[in-house]
Amino acid sequence: MSYYQNKQEAFQHASNKMKQVEDSAAHVLESIHEADYGTELAHLQEEINQAYQQVEKALTVSSEHQEKQLQSYKAQLDKIKGQLS
Known part of the structure; x- marks a missing residue:
């Protein structure tokens, strides 16, 4: 694989x-009052770290x-991280 392709x-x-x-953040921020918010928030934080x-x-x-x-x-x-704090 060439340098350009890398x-x-x-x-x-x-x-x-x-x-x-961005898609996950929008979803989490919309569902802030739903029961699975904590789970989705943890998932989003992991996605942010990966990003x-x-x-x-x-x-x-x-x-x-x-x-x-x-x-x-x-x-x-x-x-996005600031919005979640």
Whole structure:
């Protein structure tokens, strides 16, 4: 696998994980008063941790343009974590 493919793949994994986190966060925040909120919150926190790991991994091989987007993802993750506190 070429270096370019590794960069693209790493960036795509981080992007996909961000989409999952955003979808899960929206669902958890909507269900704050439901009985399974605690379980869903724990699952979301695990997804956030995985997304941070994916973003950090992608940053090690990212292009300059990708790096800006990945830093934006980190800021989004921080915002989501703040909403859950």
